[in-house]
Amino acid sequence: MVKSNYIIELSNITKTFNDKVILDDVSLSVKKGEFLTILGPSGCGKTTLLRLLAGFNSATKGEIRIGGEVMTDVPPHLRPVNTVFQRYALFPNYNVFDNIAFGLKLQKVDKKEIEQRVKRALKMVGMTDYEHRDVQSLSGGQQQRVAIARAIVNRPQVLLLDEPLAALDLKMRKDMQMELKEMHRSLGITFVYVTHDQEEALTLSDTIVVMNEGVIQQIGSPTDIYNEPCNAFVADFIGESNILNATMIKDRLVSFLGKEFECIDEGFGENTPVDVVVRPEDVYIIRNAEAAMFHGTVRSCVFKGVHYEMFVETPDGYEIMIQDYNCFEVGSEVGMMIKPADIHVMHKERTENHVTGTIIDSTHVEMLGESFECQPLEGFDQGEEVDVAFDFDAVELTDDSEDGISWGTIRFILYKGDRYHLTVGTDVGENVYVNTHDVWEDLDEVGITIAPSALRISKRN
Numbered sequence: 001m002v003k004s005n006y007i008i009e010l011s012n013i014t015k016t017f018n019d020k021v022i023l024d025d026v027s028l029s030v031k032k033g034e035f036l037t038i039l040g041p042s043g044c045g046k047t048t049l050l051r052l053l054a055g056f057n058s059a060t061k062g063e064i065r066i067g068g069e070v071m072t073d074v075p076p077h078l079r080p081v082n083t084v085f086q087r088y089a090l091f092p093n094y095n096v097f098d099n100i101a102f103g104l105k106l107q108k109v110d111k112k113e114i115e116q117r118v119k120r121a122l123k124m125v126g127m128t129d130y131e132h133r134d135v136q137s138l139s140g141g142q143q144q145r146v147a148i149a150r151a152i153v154n155r156p157q158v159l160l161l162d163e164p165l166a167a168l169d170l171k172m173r174k175d176m177q178m179e180l181k182e183m184h185r186s187l188g189i190t191f192v193y194v195t196h197d198q199e200e201a202l203t204l205s206d207t208i209v210v211m212n213e214g215v216i217q218q219i220g221s222p223t224d225i226y227n228e229p230c231n232a233f234v235a236d237f238i239g240e241s242n243i244l245n246a247t248m249i250k251d252r253l254v255s256f257l258g259k260e261f262e263c264i265d266e267g268f269g270e271n272t273p274v275d276v277v278v279r280p281e282d283v284y285i286i287r288n289a290e291a292a293m294f295h296g297t298v299r300s301c302v303f304k305g306v307h308y309e310m311f312v313e314t315p316d317g318y319e320i321m322i323q324d325y326n327c328f329e330v331g332s333e334v335g336m337m338i339k340p341a342d343i344h345v346m347h348k349e350r351t352e353n354h355v356t357g358t359i360i361d362s363t364h365v366e367m368l369g370e371s372f373e374c375q376p377l378e379g380f381d382q383g384e385e386v387d388v389a390f391d392f393d394a395v396e397l398t399d400d401s402e403d404g405i406s407w408g409t410i411r412f413i414l415y416k417g418d419r420y421h422l423t424v425g426t427d428v429g430e431n432v433y434v435n436t437h438d439v440w441e442d443l444d445e446v447g448i449t450i451a452p453s454a455l456r457i458s459k460r461n
Contacts (some may be wrong), residue, residue: 004068006213007032007157007190008053013062015048022048024214031190035184037193037201040211045193050160052194054083067157081158082151086166089141093433097131100150121149124183141172152187161193177203198238210234231349235277236414242320244417246276254345258316259294261338265345275346280323282342285334292335296320298328312336318417355430357388357457363455367408369428373452387458392421392435394454397446404447408432410440424448
């Protein structure tokens with residue numbers, strides 16, 4: 001039997017809670033000794049995934065293997081893992097030594113060995129000579145070090161870390177990032193780290209897993225995730241981005257901002273709608289106006305410590321973010337260029353809305369939990385399930401959820417240079433995607449209205 005190189009193997013993991021899908025058919029393999037980070041916004045399922053690995057929750061379906069052994073239903077204390085929590089979970093009535101030694105004492109490890117292992121763990125986290133200190137007298141960073149020492153003293157095969165630096169101030173967080181990286185190198189064990197901080201993930205990780213709404217969006221190295229995002233969500237979530245609607249004219253030629261640009265991407269077909277990503281540092285402002293690919297007016301310029309961040313508006317109404325070492329005055333006209341290798345082309349995740357509907361009568365369809373008027377229908381039976389399609393621009397949102405035919409909550413806002421692309425979650429579990437020039441906030445509750453003429457109803461396959 002060939003021994004697997006993977007210390008963790010998750011196969012088709014699904015977790016539901018009160019009929020809500022928290023994790024949706026997640027599969028993931030983690031190499032031995034790897035520093036893997038699970039990254040995503042709040043509510044994406046990353047902490048739930050970590051708790052399933054630790055054994056604190058059970059999967060609705062799927063299989064978990066750790067070290068080649070099935071651990072799906074094994075209780076936490078019998079798994080070869082230890083967890084470091086965001087809030088440390090130290091025992092306030094124990095000193096530093098007793099906090100770290102707690103697990104070893106439960107295992108009835110010899111007293112002399114406990115002392116040796118605790119002192120070694122303290123040395124690894126830079127807390128030598130602190131063993132008799134009261135944990136409540138320690139700073140947040142020191143308490144976090146004690147929590148890590150308590151986890152590693154048990155010699156786990158896998159160390160699980162649930163946003164362990166979130167409660168620290170910025171400078172201490174930066175310092176602890178470097179210490180964690182060094183600990184991982186010296187320990188040689190597998191780290192699985194959960195965070196919503198993109199910079200932290202890029203700094204620490206060998207591999208990043210980007211999640212959203214219970215689904216893995218992309219797995220790759222920090223460089224791959226940043227330079228080659230697979231979709232608009234990943235491109236927007238990792239670092240700053242200009243994400244724009246575009247058309248792939250043909251191989252190595254793409255149109256956006258009302259211009260055609262040479263690129264290095266192939267295999268998207270001809271005249272195909274796509275998205276393009278251009279990072280702000282890859283848009284160059286050039287002095288020679290004649291050599292510029294396109295022009296614009298500087299609308300804002302803010303010093304960010306290392307570079308200036310500017311927003312430049314093109315004559316066609318697109319707004320481009322640029323990061324440059326030089327300052328350009330607000331109101332000045334500038335020429336810009338983008339190199340072919342700095343344009344990243346992505347397949348569009350969708351080009352229109354599709355939701356499930358049920359025929360009520362010849363002029364009404366039930367969808368999104370409500371009855372919507374539609375154009376007169378023929379060839380459909382009452383009660384028949386159908387597919388209802390409509391364009392992103394066809395959805396009208398109101399700031400009073402009761403003013404719409406249906407309602408939802410804004411879950412994700414993506415700026416596309418000249419408009420916003422919104423993801424609106426409804427209470428029936430289906431998303432509606434909306435193009436709008438209006439400014440909305442995340443988690444706003446909105447009314448949803450769609451004109452009858454905009455609904456395209458077809459039989460389900």
